Amino acid sequence: MNPPRSHELLSRRSSRLLVVDVQEKLAAAMSSDTQQDLFESCRFLCQGAQILQVPVTLTEQYPQGLGPTVASLIEFTETRHAKKRFSALECTGWPTAAEAIDDRFQIVVAGMETHVCVQQTVLDLLAAGYQTYVAVDALAARNQLDHEIAIQRMANSGAILTTAESVIFEWCETADAAEFKQISALIKSRAT
Known part of the structure; x- marks a missing residue:
């Protein structure tokens, strides 16, 4: 019998990945290094989610003005949720965590900008009862202070x-997982 796992650990069966507003025109306001790091980290998360069958949701803040999601992420979901409210929770259509019928109460959040749409989304997810994880290396903001304070506040x-x-x-959980070789290759490809 396996010992119990911490309730703080992510489970692929209980998780969703939410990538907030990684859009072409919005990304153009970031430094090129910040853009590249953000795109690579978000793609890495999406690839891992795809391998481990974790649902991926992408949102777009006012796409008519800020453009679509960057091309490197579009393949990971058929639907991108357009929004005008800075928080992404409403546009996803998700119920509160207690009302979720699919038992996906853990949300991993990545995207931009850290202090605007990401922060407001995270605070609303927490208010809705979701166990909310912020992948800090998959976030970006134009200003470093805004970025750091938002991470502290979340x-x-x-x-x-x-x-x-x-x-x-955490999603993979064990080297015995059927997907571990794919995950291992994904990790190695990121290190190069």
Whole structure:
């Protein structure tokens, strides 16, 4: 019999990945290094989610003005949710965590901007009862201070800070998983 796992650990059966507003025109306001790091980390999370069958949701803030999601992420979901409200929770159509019929009460959040749409989304997810994880290496903002303060505020409000690689290893859970070789290759490809 396996010992019980911590309720703080992510499970692929209980999780969703939410990528907030990684859009072409919005990303153009970021430094090129920040853009590249964000795109790579978000794609890495989406690839891991796809391998481990974790649902991926992408949102777009006012796509008519800020453009579509960057091309490297579009393949991971058929639907992108357009929004004008900064928080993404409403546009997803998700009920509160207690009302969710699919038992997906853990939400991993990535995207931009950290202090606007990501922060408001995270705070609303927490208010709706979701166990909310923030992949801090898959976030971006134009201003470093805004970025840092938003991360602190989300953590102080109850969000769990983590990294993209930690998320994927928690979803995988064991080297005995059927998908481990794919996950291992994905990790190795990121390191190069």
